[in-house]
Structure formats: C-alpha cells, structure tokens
Amino acid sequence: MRRVAIIGGGICGLYLALELAKRDNKVVIFEEKEEIGKKSCSGLISEEILYFIPHSKNFIQNKIKNTLIYFPKKTLKIKFLKDFFVIDRSKLDNFLFYLAKKILNI
Numbered sequence: 125m126r127r128v129a130i131i132g133g134g135i136c137g138l139y140l141a142l143e144l145a146k147r148d149n150k151v152v153i154f155e156e157k158e159e160i161g162k163k164s165c166s167g168l169i170s171e172e173i174l175y176f177i178p179h180s181k182n183f184i185q186n187k188i189k190n191t192l193i194y195f196p197k198k199t200l201k202i203k204f205l206k207d208f209f210v211i212d213r214s215k216l217d218n219f220l221f222y223l224a225k226k227i228l229n230i
Contacts, residue, residue, distance in 0.1 A: 125150055133160045135169075135213075138220035139176060145227040153224070160221045169205045179219060186210040 126149045130137045133155035141151045168188070171182045188208040193200045 128152070129154060133221065135220065138217065138224050141224045142159065142220070142227055145224070151228060153163050167208050169211050171209065177220070180211060180216055182221045183216045183219070184209045185212055
C-alpha cells in the first residue's frame with residue numbers, strides 16, 4: 125500500500141483519489157477551500173468526461189456544438205469536432221466527493 129497526497133479537490137483530484145483508493149492506496153486530499161463544489165472555476169467540460177465518470181451525464185445542463193466569434197467586420201462560426209457540455213460543477217464535485225468519502229471511509 126502506498127500513501128498518496130493529492131492537491132486539489134476538484135474533478136481531477138477527486139477522480140484520481142477514487143481510482144487510487146480502488147487500488148488499495150491510502151489517499152489524502154488537500155483542498156484550500158472550506159467546501160467542495162461551492163465555487164468552481166468552470167462548468168464547460170468536454171464529452172470525454174463521460175468515459176471517465178459515466179454518472180456525469182446526470183449533471184449536464186446543455187450541450188455546445190459550436191461557437192460564434194464576433195469581430196468588428198466579420199463573424200466566424202466554429203464547429204467543434206467533439207461536443208462540450210455545460211455541467212453543474214457543484215453537483216458533480218459533490219457527487220465525486222461523496223464517492224471518495226465512501227471509498228476512503230471518511
């Protein structure tokens with residue numbers, strides 16, 4: 125068994141903690157904020173999250189397939205090769221935190 129410290133309790137840190145704990149590692153997460161999921165930096169996430177965290181589909185609020193960029197004399201429409209999702213980060217972070225607590229016996 126290895127002892128692992130993870131800095132940051134966001135999506136990546138919590139997911140990593142879950143995966144390492146499943147492999148019988150002792151994991152400690154250090155988070156500077158008092159609460160997980162209270163203030164997230166972004167809710168725009170690529171569709172690849174569904175491969176890593178299938179339950180994240182429950183937190184999708186909108187799907188983004190393209191964007192418009194406005195210039196003074198021109199507007200560009202950019203179509204993405206993959207979809208991006210607007211996800212309720214607070215709910216996703218709290219769900220991952222719940223799973224991490226369950227696996228880490230917190």
